[in-house]
Amino acid sequence: MIDERRLRILETQVDALRTREKDSETRKTYDEVFDHAALLTIADLITDGVISTLDYPVSTGKEANVFHATGPDGRAKAVKIYRIANATFRNIAVYIDGDPRFKKVKRAIRPTLWAWAQKEYKNLVRMEDAGVRVPAPERVHNNVLVMGYIGDETQPAPALREVALKDPAAVYADVLANLRAIRKAKLVHADMSEYNLLWWDGRVVVIDVGQAVPLDHLRAAEWFKRDVGNIARFFRRLRVDVTPAGLERAILGG
Numbered sequence: 001m002i003d004e005r006r007l008r009i010l011e012t013q014v015d016a017l018r019t020r021e022k023d024s025e026t027r028k029t030y031d032e033v034f035d036h037a038a039l040l041t042i043a044d045l046i047t048d049g050v051i052s053t054l055d056y057p058v059s060t061g062k063e064a065n066v067f068h069a070t071g072p073d074g075r076a077k078a079v080k081i082y083r084i085a086n087a088t089f090r091n092i093a094v095y096i097d098g099d100p101r102f103k104k105v106k107r108a109i110r111p112t113l114w115a116w117a118q119k120e121y122k123n124l125v126r127m128e129d130a131g132v133r134v135p136a137p138e139r140v141h142n143n144v145l146v147m148g149y150i151g152d153e154t155q156p157a158p159a160l161r162e163v164a165l166k167d168p169a170a171v172y173a174d175v176l177a178n179l180r181a182i183r184k185a186k187l188v189h190a191d192m193s194e195y196n197l198l199w200w201d202g203r204v205v206v207i208d209v210g211q212a213v214p215l216d217h218l219r220a221a222e223w224f225k226r227d228v229g230n231i232a233r234f235f236r237r238l239r240v241d242v243t244p245a246g247l248e249r250a251i252l253g254g
């Protein structure tokens with residue numbers, strides 16, 4: 001149910017966020033993200049009690065924007081909004097094509113984006129069930145995904161690449177455990193790197209799982225090798241004794 005009054009309040013909130021942005025590119029992004037449909041979707045999430053306020057942007061990416069939001073219980077949530085733009089559509093089509101779970105999806109922009117947000121949600125659930133440390137999946141509605149917020153009120157969790165790690169070997173072991181759990185979920189992350197691993201409370205958190213594909217995807221093996229290569233390269237630079245072949249064996253073995 002769409003409550004007109006709530007929608008007006010929401011529009012005012014988004015307007016306040018937008019006018020805080022000095023940079024005109026960012027303002028344009030806001031106009032793209034908060035089209036009428038997105039506002040209605042967020043209004044639904046508020047009505048359903050999933051969030052109570054959308055507070056401030058955390059990240060403005062190519063395909064999605066992530067916001068800090070607050071739930072009715074006062075807990076912080078991350079709200080990821082996939083943008084309805086052609087760029088998004090082109091970039092994600094390659095991952096949906098060939099994923100048997102999305103065979104029936106028509107290649108129109110809106111339904112594809114919705115399927116994409118749903119795919120990220122399902123991948124989060126599947127990974128969480130297999131013991132991967134991910135933000136807790138909470139809800140997906142149209143092109144909007146709500147999950148647990150990693151970080152605190154002063155800052156979102158930094159990406160692994162931004163942190164000066166005291167004990168790289170221990171962090172490597174933590175990443176390896178997560179990679180093994182992703183494998184146990186029978187998925188390939190397909191965008192695994194020090195950019196999509198957050199560092200919080202002395203542990204890594206795997207994010208950005210929208211493009212993850214099941215092992216029977218045509219390109220699963222290719223993307224798995226790429227993921228392994230990225231992680232091996234990152235830790236080698238930190239003087240951890242790891243090779244792509246060794247890491248691959250450690251993930252697959254036993």
Ligand SMILES: Nc1ncnc2c1ncn2[C@@H]1O[C@H](COP(=O)(O)OP(=O)(O)O)[C@@H](O)[C@H]1O
Nearest residue numbers: 059061062064066078135148149150156207208
């Ligand atoms: N659950 C979360 N908690 C805190 N910050 C998050 C969360 N999810 C994403 N972010 C922040 O938003 C950024 C972009 O999110 P991500 O899912 O990687 O999307 P993309 O890289 O496709 O834009 C991340 O690098 C991180 O800084």
Ligand SMILES: [Mg+2]
Nearest residue numbers: 195196207208
């Ligand atoms: Mg990312």
